[in-house]
Structures are given as C-alpha cells and as structure tokens.
Amino acid sequence: MALGTLRRDEDDRARLLTSLAQAYVHGVDVDWSVWFEGLGARRVELPTYAFEHQRYWLDAGRGTADAVGLGLESAGHPLLGAVVVPASQDGVVLTGRLSSYTHPWLADHTIGGSVLLPGTAFVELALRAGDEVGCGLLEELTLEQPLVLSGDRSVAVQVTVEAPDETGRRTVVVHSRPQGGDGAWDRNATGVLAEAAAPPAEVLAVWPPADAQPVPVDGLYERLADRGYGYGPAFRGLTAAWQQGNEVFAELALPDGAEGFGIHPALLDAALHALLLETANTADDENGANGENGENGENPGLRVPFAWTGVRLHAVGASALRVRLSREAGDTVRLAAYDTTGLPVVSVDVLRLQPISTERLAPAAPARDNALFELRWTPVPAPQVAATDILTLDTDCAGLAELIDSGVRPDGVVVAPVEPGGEVHARLGAVLRLIQQWADAPALADSRLLVVTRGSMA
Structure with missing residues (x-):
C-alpha cells in the first residue's frame, strides 16, 4: 500500500496527517503519540455506553429580540x-x-x-x-x-x-x-x-x-x-x-x-x-x-x-x-x-x-392560560321541597331497600353524614354501594339523592 504525502498547493503538515489517517483506516498500525508529541494533546475518556455524553452546546442568550426587525428602533x-x-x-x-x-x-x-x-x-x-x-x-x-x-x-x-x-x-x-x-x-x-445645561464640574x-x-x-x-x-x-x-x-x-x-x-x-x-x-x-x-x-x-x-x-x-x-x-x-x-x-x-x-x-x-397572582386548570366552586341553588318530603338514611343499604319496599316516594333522600372514625376505604365503599343500589331502583327515578359530607374541605 502506497500513499503520497506531498501534493501541489496543499499544506505539507495537513497533507501528511491526512495520509496517516488514510493508512490508519486501511488497517495500518499508526503510532499517534509520535505525531502529537509536543502539541499538548492528551487522551480523554470515551463514553462507556451510547447514551453517556457531555453537553457542549451553548445556552441560548437572554437578550431581547431584534427591535429593528420589528420596525422599531433599538433602545x-x-x-x-x-x-x-x-x-x-x-x-x-x-x-x-x-x-x-x-x-x-x-x-x-x-x-x-x-x-x-x-x-x-x-x-x-x-x-x-x-x-x-x-x-x-x-x-x-x-x-x-x-x-x-x-x-x-x-x-x-x-x-x-x-x-x-x-x-x-x-x-x-x-x-x-x-x-x-x-x-x-x-x-x-x-x-x-x-x-x-450641565452645571460647572465640581x-x-x-x-x-x-x-x-x-x-x-x-x-x-x-x-x-x-x-x-x-x-x-x-x-x-x-x-x-x-x-x-x-x-x-x-x-x-x-x-x-x-x-x-x-x-x-x-x-x-x-x-x-x-x-x-x-x-x-x-x-x-x-x-x-x-x-x-x-x-x-x-x-x-x-x-x-x-x-x-x-x-x-x-x-x-x-x-x-x-x-x-x-x-x-x-x-x-x-x-x-x-x-x-x-x-x-x-x-x-x-x-x-x-x-x-x-x-x-405581595406579588399578583399569575394569569392562567387555561381556565380548565383552575378549581372553582360554583354555587347551586337548593331545591325547594317541603320538610315532610325529605327522608334521612344512613349509608346502610338495608335502609334503602326498606324504603323501596315501602312504596314511599319522597322528593329527596339525604344520606346522613358518617361520624368520623373507621377506615376511609370502607366508608367510601358503603356510600358507593348505596348509590349503585339507588341507580338500579326505577321506582326512585323521580326522587333526588343527597350525600352529605363532613370535613371534606379545609
């Protein structure tokens, strides 16, 4: 294998380095330490796997936009x-x-x-x-x-x-x-x-x-x-x-x-x-x-x-x-x-x-770009029903079953708040079962179920 190192109109050092590189990629064992001796070069560690790297890109500047390009004058x-x-x-x-x-x-x-x-x-x-x-x-x-x-x-x-x-x-x-x-x-x-006018310099x-x-x-x-x-x-x-x-x-x-x-x-x-x-x-x-x-x-x-x-x-x-x-x-x-x-x-x-x-x-509250991310409590007018048309039950489904069997059709049924204590998951499960049973009762389609909570808001 023969490679030329002198060519017209090419830098001698660059040409020689190019020829050494060509020889190296063709399988020749090149002693690079001789070439880089005296240049201050040093060995660096390569990444141990494909995704390990060091970022060298400069961060974007924090300056202002080009005012002239917007038809204005730069301040x-x-x-x-x-x-x-x-x-x-x-x-x-x-x-x-x-x-x-x-x-x-x-x-x-x-x-x-x-x-x-x-x-x-x-x-x-x-x-x-x-x-x-x-x-x-x-x-x-x-x-x-x-x-x-x-x-x-x-x-x-x-x-x-x-x-x-x-x-x-x-x-x-x-x-x-x-x-x-x-x-x-x-x-x-x-x-x-x-x-x-500028005053006399003191x-x-x-x-x-x-x-x-x-x-x-x-x-x-x-x-x-x-x-x-x-x-x-x-x-x-x-x-x-x-x-x-x-x-x-x-x-x-x-x-x-x-x-x-x-x-x-x-x-x-x-x-x-x-x-x-x-x-x-x-x-x-x-x-x-x-x-x-x-x-x-x-x-x-x-x-x-x-x-x-x-x-x-x-x-x-x-x-x-x-x-x-x-x-x-x-x-x-x-x-x-x-x-x-x-x-x-x-x-x-x-x-x-x-x-x-x-x-x-105190800083002003930041404006929200999307109202969907904001929690708001919207007042809802309470239904006007007579006190005699409202029944109160606890979260026991047996009480609801008795109401369905009795044939009474009240305007509203209030599920009484559960006293604090007990396991939260169990209490929520009882309320869920009651709501499911309510939904499966066509006889109560014209009645309204109200579930009262206690201590649910700070």
Whole structure:
C-alpha cells in the first residue's frame, strides 16, 4: 500500500496527517503519540455506553429580540428593548421586559421577602427616556406603585415621554403589567423631564474628608437581612464608610461591570445603604424586624426611595463611586457621587424616603392560560321541597331497600353524614354501594339523592 504525502498547493503538515489517517483506516498500525508529541494533546475518556455524553452546546442568550426587525428602533439599554416614536405626537415610548431570568441580578434586591425593582432602576429608566428627547434633567420622579417580580415571570415595562409643555418640560410615566396579560397597566412612577445645561464640574479633591470618622461596615448586610432588607451579591456594593456630623461618605463598587447603563441601579442603590449604617441596630429597625407596622400597614423599619428631585447624570458607565450623603430634615437626603478620580457622576438635590407597606409587596397572582386548570366552586341553588318530603338514611343499604319496599316516594333522600372514625376505604365503599343500589331502583327515578359530607374541605 502506497500513499503520497506531498501534493501541489496543499499544506505539507495537513497533507501528511491526512495520509496517516488514510493508512490508519486501511488497517495500518499508526503510532499517534509520535505525531502529537509536543502539541499538548492528551487522551480523554470515551463514553462507556451510547447514551453517556457531555453537553457542549451553548445556552441560548437572554437578550431581547431584534427591535429593528420589528420596525422599531433599538433602545440600546440592558433594561429596555425598543423605542417607539409615535407618528401622531411629539413623544416617545420605550419598552422592555424584565424578569429574574433575563436579569438575574434583580433577584438580589428583596424588601420584606419580595423581589422588588429598586427605585434607582426607575431613575435609570427615566434618565434613559430623557436622553431620547434631549432632556438631561430629571426634575422630579415619584414612585407610586412598587414593581414586584415573581419567579421567572416576565413583566412588560413601558416608559412614556409626553409632548413638551410651553416651558419645554415633559411628563414621564413608567407603567408595567405581567407579560402576555390582558389586564390594566399599573402606573409605577411619574415625573418631569427638562432640558438643562450641565452645571460647572465640581471636583472632589480630598478623599476621605480629613475630619470624617470611619464607620465599620462588616456584617452590615447580614444585620439588614434580619430587618427585611435582602441584598444579594449584585447589590452589596458598599465597601467603606465615614461620618462627619450629618454627612455620610461611602465608597462603592460593582461586582460586575456597568456596560450599557447611565448609572447602574445596583450601584446607586448601594449608595443609600450607607444611610442604614447608624440605624441598623436601632430600636426602630428592631420594631420593623418584628413586624410591628405603623399606620396603613407600613413597616417603620423598611424605608425605600419614594421621591427624587433634581437628578443629573454627569458621566455614564461608572462601576465604582465615592458618595457624599447630606441628611436634610426628616427622611430626606442630598446625594453627590464621584468617580475614583473625583469627577462628578450623578447628583440628586433631594431624595425622600418613606416606609413601605409589606401588604403592597405581595406579588399578583399569575394569569392562567387555561381556565380548565383552575378549581372553582360554583354555587347551586337548593331545591325547594317541603320538610315532610325529605327522608334521612344512613349509608346502610338495608335502609334503602326498606324504603323501596315501602312504596314511599319522597322528593329527596339525604344520606346522613358518617361520624368520623373507621377506615376511609370502607366508608367510601358503603356510600358507593348505596348509590349503585339507588341507580338500579326505577321506582326512585323521580326522587333526588343527597350525600352529605363532613370535613371534606379545609
């Protein structure tokens, strides 16, 4: 047997390997170890039987569908999939789909045991919508209804920016509803966008402030978890903190990147965790942890962002921040965040916190695609019969036989409930035999049999 190893216009090494393979399949004993020596190759175990295998296919991506192919514009944002520009009005609608499956990091934010879209995510959605219409200032944003994510169930989100008023301001509204549902949309947040020139860049020259006292952050997230704040790895961004009077300074870092975001919701949310440092062990939070609710069911230990005023985004894509939080009157705070070089990233003139009702955090029941899978008890009107026309029997068939032989034809026969006790199979068998005997009695065709149960429903 002769095989050529040199051919015109063919790679010498590939040609030689092909010739060796041809010789091998024709029965020649080829020493492959010599060929693969020095290439880093190794032997691998083969499956021991036909159905043993290892999966090498990549999982399907979790990204959004191609908006352009649907006649829309791509939003270019991790939380939003498409931009719709209505032909009949000067506005814009941004749409997206959220779930703990498509955005796993959202499951790391729980309040009172429910996965809650953080208030900082609504800020990010509104700022992205403002970019679409040239409005760089979020004058105000008020959260009206929490958006609760349940399991892998998807929620459709719409961010609507209306036409400008006479001053150039635009109303922005965020709605949501379960994906594929036909119910009403929930209005989660409403606010006002405006055009605004960028203020002079304020540089944070000294960090941390010379007179600020370090505040330990070790164990903070474990203590907060005991009080109803559930922050998973994606939201545990607070790494260091200091305090000076009514001001708190903090260092934040994202475990993952912030690509595609103006300001990542988990990073901005972590800035607010510094406010919880001094209250983590207070009696007020202890009461909240014990479920002592205030008026309207609010838990005084669970406070969440409620109203934002004067939000400006100075830079995008930050993955680490240095934050200065200034406490104002009541549950209000001023926030300024900078990158690690001291340049401004985001600022908030006023942020107001408020207690949240745990009753509002219960996820809505999922819509059912097929009503046949739902158990419903339908009321049935009772027949109007005189008391003298109803007889009562036990489950003994002898009593029914005596009734048939007596010639009495009552309108109704009630099988008395059997007292608890005894073997269930035997009791059911007695009822079954009675029903069979009833069905075999033509004389009782015009009478009605009622079987009464006891304790059959929880």
